[in-house]
Every structure is written in C-alpha cells, then in structure tokens.
Amino acid sequence: MNPRRPARGRTIDDRQLDLFLTDYFKPESAPAGLTRNVVRHARAMEEAMQQITQNLTIEATDRGVTLVSPHMGKAAGAARREAAGEDAKARRLAARARRELVEYLRGERAFFSVPVDLSGLPEFQRRVLETALAIPFGEVRSYSWIAKHIGKPRAVRAVGTALGRNPVPFIVPCHRVLRSDGSLGGYGFGLPMKRQLLDLERTTPVLEGCSSTHIVCRVGCDRGQKMRPDHRVVFASVADARSAGYRPCKVCKPAAA
Amino acid sequence: MDTERALMKRVARRDEGAFAELVGRYGGRLYAVAHRLLGSRADAEDAVQRAFLQCFTGADGYREEWAVSTWIYRILSNVCIDELRRRSARGRREGPPLHEVPEEALRDHNPGPPGRYLDLRRALLRVPREARVLVALRYVDGLSHRELARIRGISVNTVKSQLARARSILRAALAEGGGR
Numbered sequence: 001m002n003p004r005r006p007a008r009g010r011t012i013d014d015r016q017l018d019l020f021l022t023d024y025f026k027p028e029s030a031p032a033g034l035t036r037n038v039v040r041h042a043r044a045m046e047e048a049m050q051q052i053t054q055n056l057t058i059e060a061t062d063r064g065v066t067l068v069s070p071h072m073g074k075a076a077g078a079a080r081r082e083a084a085g086e087d088a089k090a091r092r093l094a095a096r097a098r099r100e101l102v103e104y105l106r107g108e109r110a111f112f113s114v115p116v117d118l119s120g121l122p123e124f125q126r127r128v129l130e131t132a133l134a135i136p137f138g139e140v141r142s143y144s145w146i147a148k149h150i151g152k153p154r155a156v157r158a159v160g161t162a163l164g165r166n167p168v169p170f171i172v173p174c175h176r177v178l179r180s181d182g183s184l185g186g187y188g189f190g191l192p193m194k195r196q197l198l199d200l201e202r203t204t205p206v207l208e209g210c211s212s213t214h215i216v217c218r219v220g221c222d223r224g225q226k227m228r229p230d231h232r233v234v235f236a237s238v239a240d241a242r243s244a245g246y247r248p249c250k251v252c253k254p255a256a257a
Numbered sequence: 258m259d260t261e262r263a264l265m266k267r268v269a270r271r272d273e274g275a276f277a278e279l280v281g282r283y284g285g286r287l288y289a290v291a292h293r294l295l296g297s298r299a300d301a302e303d304a305v306q307r308a309f310l311q312c313f314t315g316a317d318g319y320r321e322e323w324a325v326s327t328w329i330y331r332i333l334s335n336v337c338i339d340e341l342r343r344r345s346a347r348g349r350r351e352g353p354p355l356h357e358v359p360e361e362a363l364r365d366h367n368p369g370p371p372g373r374y375l376d377l378r379r380a381l382l383r384v385p386r387e388a389r390v391l392v393a394l395r396y397v398d399g400l401s402h403r404e405l406a407r408i409r410g411i412s413v414n415t416v417k418s419q420l421a422r423a424r425s426i427l428r429a430a431l432a433e434g435g436g437r
Contacts, residue, residue: 011428011432012428012431012432014424017424017427017428017431020377021377021392021396021427022396024293024374024377024396025289025290025293025393025396025397026289026397027285027286027288027289027397028285028288028289028292029284029285029288030280030284030285030287030288030305031284031288031302031305031306034280034284034305034306034309035273035276035277035280035309037306038276038280038306038309038310038313039273039276039313041306041310042310042313042314045310045314046314138343138346139346202343203307203339205335205338205339205342206339206342207342208335209410210410211407211410211411214410229315229318230318230319230320230323230328230331231410232335233331233335233409233410234334234335234336234338234339235338235342235387236338236339236341236342236345236386237342237345237386240338240385240386240387243385243387243419244387244409244410244411244415244419245411245412245415
C-alpha cells in the first residue's frame with residue numbers, strides 16, 4: 001500500500017481517501033510501563049477513597065448541609081450532631097449529602113443537588129462561599145476573581161481566609177479556587193487533596209447517555225445512577241448527543257447546566 | 258467461551274498477568290486512536306492510561322454479551338470525547354482562538370515525514386466530534402458499522418450517515434487545500 005498525498009486543488013476519490021485514512025490511523029506502539037502504572041494507580045486510588053469515605057462526618061439542618069469533614073474525630077462531631085439531628089428532614093439531608101459525596105469521590109457525580117445552609121456564617125464569608133458555589137464542575141477561578149465578584153476587589157487575602165474556613169468542603173467547591181498565576185494556593189485539607197480533587201474533576205465526564213433509552217443526563221442524575229455501566233455513553237455536548245439520536249433528560253435538564 | 262472473554266474474567270479477578278495481556282493486545286490501537294483524536298502525545302498517553310484504569314477497576318462490570326473490543330473501545334471513546342469537551346469548554350471561557358488541537362500538537366506526530374499529514378489533520382478538525390470519533394475507530398481497527406453503533410450506543414443508520422458526512426467534509430477540505 002502506498003497512499004500518496006492528494007495534490008492540492010484536486011478532488012480525491014473514495015479509494016484514495018480510504019488509503020490515506022488507513023495509513024494515518026495506523027496503530028502505534030503503546031507507551032512503556034502502562035500495565036504497571038495502571039495497577040499502581042488503581043491501588044492508590046482505592047486506598048485514598050476508602051480513607052476519605054470511612055471518616056466522613058456530615059451535619060445538616062432542615063435547610064441544608066452545614067458541615068462536611070473528611071477526618072474529624074467522632075467525639076467532636078457527636079454533640080453538635082445530636083443537637084441538629086432531632087429533625088428528620090435534617091437527617092435525610094445529611095444522608096443524601098453522604099450518598100452524593102461518595103458518588104462524587106468515585107467519579108460518578110458531576111454536581112451536588114443537596115442544598116447547603118450557610119446562614120450561620122458571617123456575611124462576608126457567606127458571600128465568598130456562595131460565589132464559590134457557582135464555579136462550574138471541572139473549572140477553576142482565582143481568589144481575585146471572587147474578590148471582584150463580591151465587590152471587594154482588594155480583599156483577596158480575606159477571600160483566601162474565608163475559603164480556608166469553608167465548613168462544607170467538596171460541596172462548596174473551594175478547591176476550584178487557585179492563585180491568579182495558576183498555582184494551587186492553599187487548602188484546608190492539604191495541597192495533595194486539592195490536587196487530587198482537581199484531578200478527579202478533570203477525569204469525570206459531565207454528560208452521559210443511556211444506549212438503551214437514548215436519553216442524555218448530567219452525570220449524577222438519579223435516572224443516570226440507575227443506568228447499567230455498559231449502557232453509559234459519554235457526550236461532549238447536548239448538541240452532539242442530539243446529532244447521535246439522543247434527547248436530553250427532563251429530570252436533570254442537561255441543556256440548562 | 259473465546260479467549261478474550263476468558264481473559265476479561267481473569268482481569269475481573271484482578272489477575273495482573275491477564276491485565277498485562279489485555280494491555281498488550283489493545284494498547285497500540287487505543288494509543289493510535291487517542292493520539293489522532295487528541296493531537297498531543299502526552300494527552301493520548303493520559304487518555305489511554307485512564308481508559309485502561311477503568312478497564313481494570315471496572316472489569317467486574319463487563320458482560321459477556323459484549324465483544325471485548327467493543328467494551329474497550331466504548332471506554333476509550335468515552336474518555337476521549339470527554340477530553341474534547343473539556344477543551345472546547347476551556348476555549349469558550351478563554352475566548353478565541355478556539356482550536357481543539359493546538360498548532361504545536363499538530364506538528365508533534367511521529368509516523369511519516371514532517372508535514373505529510375498536516376492537511377488531513379486540519380481537515381479532520383472540520384469534521385464534527387461525534388463523526389470524527391467514528392472515523393478514528395473505523396480506520397484504526399476496520400470496525401464494522403454494527404460494532405461502531407454498539408460502541409457509541411447509536412443506530413447503524415446514524416453511523417452510516419455520520420461517516421458519509423465526515424467523508425464528504427474531508428474530501429472537500431482536502432481538495433481545497435487542507436482545511437485552511
């Protein structure tokens with residue numbers, strides 16, 4: 001086979017195009033050490049996941065989640081949990097938050113539907129956290145972007161402090177806030193965790209369709225959670241999904257996201 | 258039960274030897290697809306590693322009604338499509354120029370003399386994402402329309418019409434000089 005590059009300005013026929021494409025998509029040799037890297041990565045990931053989910057402490061009021069802590073001593077949380085835990089609705093919200101957090105950390109969720117309750121916080125911190133809450137999954141913003149957004153462009157350092165004391169990490173995505181030069185800045189649970197979360201979001205898809213129903217959902221939609229793993233097809237946009245014969249889900253409304 | 262399906266059963270039991278064999282069989286083809294779709298070598302390696310990671314950790318979700326190749330290509334195309342989504346989201350946020358593949362990535366490409374495929378690579382960027390992925394899978398492994406349809410969870414007719422559209426876009430772009 002000797003596919004020749006078609007000359008400019010000339011039409012090429014189907015056979016030429018076939019040869020050209022076949023040559024272009026010739027298999028290459030895979031990078032070395034692939035197996036070893038993957039196995040090592042899989043083990044590390046499973047360990048880290050277990051560590052976080054085992055020690056997750058969550059508190060909520062009837063209006064939303066007030067506290068998420070990946071490694072708080074049980075005793076410290078217990079007293080407050082009891083005070084807040086009288087309410088059945090609060091308990092339901094805490095349970096939902098736990099479920100959503102585990103899915104998020106497993107890479108099976110690209111948004112949180114459980115509400116947060118920031119009403120107990122000082123005004124400035126609340127506004128900072130509410131702004132952070134609007135940063136989309138998988139994206140990042142700078143500390144100064146938040147400062148400008150709340151109308152206090154000079155309060156960059158205070159923004160950092162407010163984020164550092166975020167009582168509902170993960171759900172209020174303070175890990176999506178970086179320095180303007182792109183460096184990580186700080187994180188309450190250490191920079192390795194911040195890096196891990198950004199990496200997790202970089203590798204979690206946002207839209208997936210079900211090949212049996214031909215409905216496309218945001219990853220994490222209740223309907224999507226019931227999908228069989230081998231029915232999951234990732235899409236890059238709702239328009240792409242439509243072009244492949246899928247329609248957007250009416251529950252999670254992926255077009256609006 | 259054929260050998261590949263038996264291999265998958267061993268991978269599901271976390272048999273590293275079986276996994277190494279799976280990587281040996283598919284690594285090259287997956288890497289070629291990822292490299293051509295994503296443009297850069299580093300991104301392709303990252304995508305292939307992620308796809309194999311999902312094969313390894315998700316092997317117990319593999320069902321025998323699937324050909325192993327279909328299952329693996331589904332995972333890889335899911336990873337690559339999501340990477341393309343992220344790039345276009347980044348492009349939108351940071352404003353123009355919106356190129357899914359950066360110019361330097363176009364030059365970073367190994368087989369053949371430099372520049373030989375530049376026209377084709379540019380022409381492929383004009384092909385809509387979904388169809389581009391089908392073209393890559395079709396030409397890397399000569400997959401049938403039926404298998405392509407199963408991989409992307411779409412109908413055979415959609416596969417045919419998307420491939421036909423891709424080919425006509427490619428022919429037009431190549432005739433006018435490489436999509437520029």
